[in-house]
Amino acid sequence: MRCIELYLSVLVVLTSQAVASIGSDMSAEECLAIGYRKSDVSCLRCKELIKFELFSMRDSCLKCCSKETDAEESTKTYSSARLDMCNCKMGAFPQIAAFIKERGRKFGSFSHRHVGGAYPILKLLDSGGRVVDELNIQKW
Secondary structure: OHHHHHHHHHHHHHHHHHHHHOOOOOOOHHHHHHOOOOOEHHHHHHHHHHOOOOOOHHHHHHHHEHHHHHHHHHHOOOOOEEEEOOHHHHHHHHHHHHHHHHHHOOOOOEEEOOOOOOOEEEEEEOOOOEEEEEEEOOOO
8 A cells, every 4th residue: 555655656756746736737648658648538537636635636637638538428319229249258247237137128228239258348329329429247
C-alpha cells in the first residue's frame, strides 16, 4: 500500500511540474507527454479526481480534457444490445450465462448470438441494427 501512495505522490509531482510551465490548454502532444490522450479524456472524469484528493492531477487533466467527449458520453443511447459469444465459453463466464438465462428475456432489445470461438463482446446497435459500439465484457 505504501508503494502505491509513493507512486501516486511522484506521479502527482511530475504531472504538476510538467503542467506548471504550460498555458491553460495543452496540445495533444503535450498531453500525451504527461500521460493523457486528449481525444479520450473527459472533463467529467477529471472532476471526479477530487474524490481521491488528486487535486494536482485534476488540474492537469482539465487542461487536456475534451468537452466534446463529455457531450458524447452524456447523450449516447442505443436501440438494442447483442451479446456475441461462443456457447462453449458459457462455463468460463457463469455470470454472463446466468444473465442470459434469468434476466436477458426481460429486456426486449437484448439478444444473444452464438459466434464460434468468440469471447463475450457486447455490441450496441443503432435503430438500423448497425453496430455503433463494442464492449469487451470478459472482466465484468
